[in-house]
Amino acid sequence: MADPHSSTPSKKSEQQPSTSPAGPGRRDVLTAATATVVGLVLALFPFAAGAMVFLDPVLRRKEETPGGDSDGAPGKWLRITNLSAIPSDGTPVQFAVIDDLKNAWNLQPNQPIGAVYLRRIVGETESTPDGAAPEIEAFNAICPHAGCFVAYQGDSETYLCPCHNSSFALDGEKIDKPGAFNPSPRPMDRLTVDETRVAEDNEVWVRFVNYYPGQHEQVPK
């Protein structure tokens, strides 16, 4: 490599004589503005190119949510279980909700997509008369506070959230005991049960909806 300065390194030798740039003029303002705009465009372009993909989850939403049934109510009717699987003494039991699970490029059929608690409503009097369909109550198992799964406590007959101690009575209402703060903003999310199918087919179908946690009102996801 030809390097005339290799043998005599000196700071001075690097400084080439040059004419100093002219001070800012009117034409330069335009140049500066243009340069700034060009620079901004160049800098923002890659971000703009990625923005669509980045926001895809939000943009996609409108096209794909089926919007529930024809009556406009949110959620999807799903078969949960047979009537016989629900204890007759009114103890709630947790059931997995099975549906096709869409996970980006994978579509896995029949995957657990959530959970519900089902229980028979047992009246004060004796069990339901023969022939009459029992009343079934369904709750989404997701805690309305922060979205954990609540657990049913058999000994106290309450639903208890293991994360932040929200607790609910059998009917899903909040339990407010003095000394034990209940952080949940609302009762457990009740789901609609198809009474006709309970009566006619002995099957429990539930309109399954997930609601956003942490809010006083139910906002379907």
Place this chain on the structure above:
Amino acid sequence: MSRILNWVEHRTGLRALAHEALYENIPSGARFRYVTGSMLVFAFVTQVVTGLFLWMAYSPSSQTAWESVYYIQYQMAGGWLLRGVHHFMAQVMIVVMGLHLLQVIVDGAYRAPREVNYWLGIVLMQLVLGLGLTGYLLPWDQKGYWATNVATNLMTLVPLVGQELQKVALGGGEYGHHTLTRFFAMHAGVLPALVVVFLGAHVALFRRHGITAKVTPGRPDQYFWPKQVLYDGIGCLVMLIVVVGLVMYFNGAELGAPADPSKQYSAARPEWYFLFLFQLLKYFESEFVGAIVVPGVIMGILTLAPIIGYSKWGHRFNVAFVLLLLVGAGTLTGLAIHEDWDKKEFIAAKHEAEQEADRVKELIVRREMRPDGELSSPLMIQDTAVELLRSDPLTQGPLLFEKHCSSCHAYRDAAGKTAITTREPAEEESEEESGESKKQQQSVSAPNLYGFASREWIAGVLDADQIASPDYFGKTAHRDGRMVAWVKKHLGSDADFPKEDREAIIAALSAQAQLRSQAEDEEKDQEKIAKGVALIQGTCATYCHKFGDAGQWGLAPDLTGYGSYEWMLGLISDPTHARFYRSENDRMPSFAKHLDQPATNTVSVRELSLIVDWIRGDYYQPHDKRPVMPHDADEAQRAVELARVMPSDLQSSDGVIGEKLSTAQQQTLKAERLFRLNCAPCHSHVAPTGRGIAALKPSAPNLYGFASRDWLKGLMDVNRINSPEYFGNTSHADGEMADFLNSSFSPDSFEDDEEGLKEALALREKVIVALSAEAQLPSQTEADAKAKQDGVLEEGQEAISGAGFNGGDCTDCHNYRDSGLSGGYPDLDGYGSREWIVGMIADPDNEHYYEGANDRMPAFGAASASGKPMLSQEEMLLLARWLRGEDLGVEVEPAAADDQ
């Protein structure tokens, strides 16, 4: 040498740069208190480098994230160390960052002119916390998954854009591949890049303003190099030693069980440095306050610290605030830990999660038996890790049992300890205290299934003291059933059933289950088992059960393959099947009756298979010499099909498809099927031509032409009554009836009195005519009318009441026209009539029939365990009419048939 250095310096200015970097003046000299900044830089660089190496082996998708981390941790050379350093360096970095902040505030290093640099530091702190949060999810284990789930749910609380924010962060509405890809891009790309930018600015500004020195008069200034560099190096070294120590102590970073979106991990907690925020959420009804407002206000005050600090009191406030913040966060963290410390559910969930984590790692390196008897190499993960757990009987069995079986069945070992983790024994105690609660009644209403079909278990069934206890049939309808009666009669303390025989039966029956836990014993006890098999064939299978080719279905569960995988699946999927309890099933649901419509089953066959494999101990265990793999869904399906294979003559035959049948033909087919299923186990219905339905195991009279003159002739024939056609295979063989015939009609008892014999035989003919007429059989209508005309009928009726045969009168035993005895001997009034036959089928133990002397015939009309009788009134009537040869095309009201 110096020429080369000079050359490099000339071309790069490196020396000047190094000089600039190293010869920074430190007023009053080097101090250890200045090391925290360098330590943080070192920590960050370590994270970048170890992170890059981890990146080379990590695969972010919900099907591969946990799997690749597992591979790094447990399979790759030094992987545990690399991941451990990355994990614990992050923790230590948080601690040092806290110290650094404290130092900056206390020393006033945030005050003018260093405000901007302080703000850069605050941004860096957020970025580092963001790295911690995003990194927690990446292993995709239960802990990270569920803790991050809560964190991302909190994002929705941000006003206006919260829900969109969450969607963008998660890459969709739910957790999935894109949650991981996005978190990973944040963790390994966006956040580190921002840290580099802000760290660069932070350091540059630091150099611009110089160190905030603690000036001690008389302590000389020093350059950064070499002493402070050494101090910094020592600080970093200490940090490194701490990190490596932590890695060694904890044996690398923890990797929990793979994330399962369907299975909440109740012990999920955020990383310890977020615990105070987690705890904070418990105190505010509005999460918005707990998760956004309070942390926001704190960050706001921290950010404003330089402005506040312009005054002296402001600075004191800042110092107090930071100290208070640390104490507050520490207290909240302590509270969070303390609350979990003795929380039963938390400990149980944590324990369960640890077990699952160990289990899945065990399963990944499972080995199977190759056909040549050698163990294979580790089978690794063939689908996903979570699928390994979901198809593991040891993991799923107890959970599924708890869910589907435990409301009736107990699962308790001999010590009385329940072996299902989730159901606490304490719960049962409290129930007992509260008296006869509904739940308690329900909780043990069926046998304890611990060790089902093992020798111990069967020994309990065959123990007169135990069989009626709650561990067996005590709380079922079978408590009063034939099995309990049999055991009490034959195996009670005063019975003479040989002890060795009982043990042989136990060993042989248990051997049918082919339990792995007993394989060695069974190998040793082959002779005993062979003896037991013969005994079962000669005992159990002569009474009620089928066992191999001996015995028949219909009265009690088949003992062929008793307790085997296939038998158990068959029973659980449909206990009402002919092979098992049929209509005597007591309340047990048919969990998977419809193989062709799996969606209508209460529990899938695959889940049943997991329960059965678990109860039988058929799951992988690493110390097994001959490890087994659980049955898959296809095998389970096939097993159920196999369990339900019926002998062809029991299968329904509704005629040929498309064939048009008259009502009579249809009813005949139906009657024949009822007979095959219910009666043909013991009775034949075979005409003298040899056509008809042969008994599976003839042990009761041939009912063809029952109560007809021909049939009665055979019954009252000394030579035929003891044949298999009549009483030959019953307990009535050589009984009182045979004795009576012998003394009344055999030539021996008349010796030379031929006249007497003739007279007796003639009278017998009349008795037969009269008795047969009681039945009013359609085929004998004319003959009966003729007999009435001839007076034979009347003579016969008189003879029944008092003919004075050598052996006595019929009414000595039988009830007839208000004379005779009731009980033990069937009534002769209406003998063979519809009502009589229906009554006999419905309840042979009735005083009108064989009370006390009934030989094994079940009461088909009695409410069985399921609450329903084995045969309905209509079915019994149909059988009676079919036996009597009536025209089945004519409909008959079933009423009035139950008077008998």
